[in-house]
Amino acid sequence: MTPDQRPLPVCEIDMTIPFHDVDMMQIVWHGHYVRYLEIARCALLDRINYNYMEMRASGFAWPVIDLRLRYAAPLVFTQKIIIEARLVEWEHRLKIDYTIRDAATRKRLTRAWSVQVAVGIEDMEMRLASPQILIERLLAWQDTAA
Numbered sequence: 001m002t003p004d005q006r007p008l009p010v011c012e013i014d015m016t017i018p019f020h021d022v023d024m025m026q027i028v029w030h031g032h033y034v035r036y037l038e039i040a041r042c043a044l045l046d047r048i049n050y051n052y053m054e055m056r057a058s059g060f061a062w063p064v065i066d067l068r069l070r071y072a073a074p075l076v077f078t079q080k081i082i083i084e085a086r087l088v089e090w091e092h093r094l095k096i097d098y099t100i101r102d103a104a105t106r107k108r109l110t111r112a113w114s115v116q117v118a119v120g121i122e123d124m125e126m127r128l129a130s131p132q133i134l135i136e137r138l139l140a141w142q143d144t145a146a
Contacts, residue, residue: 011044028075040085066115
């Protein structure tokens with residue numbers, strides 16, 4: 001049995017841009033965006049009960065093998081933002097789409113996506129299909145989200 005046509009998990013987190021992430025023009029340095037995506041991705045994985053600790057306990061590492069960002073508008077000091085993480089693929093890899101929006105206006109500021117693959121911790125071999133544990137966790141999430 002595999003996850004069906006019901007929706008896949010989505011998670012939104014709220015954040016305020018801190019001073020230590022901005023440059024002298026009060027604009028977020030582009031490298032910090034990756035950290036923001038990671039925070040949203042961790043919240044999404046927590047939602048399906050398969051976070052990084054669970055991944056390791058099940059015998060798999062899930063390294064990011066591809067990451068893309070598209071900046072539409074800058075993030076600035078004290079700005080309140082919403083970061084959405086949406087699982088869009090799970091069969092052979094985890095692909096997560098992200099949207100960063102201004103919290104007040106909901107204007108899209110950034111789009112991104114990341115791809116992760118399962119790698120066996122013992123043999124360090126990449127898996128060509130997602131492990132059964134991920135499928136079980138997604139099915140369980142779909143059953144409770146219905």
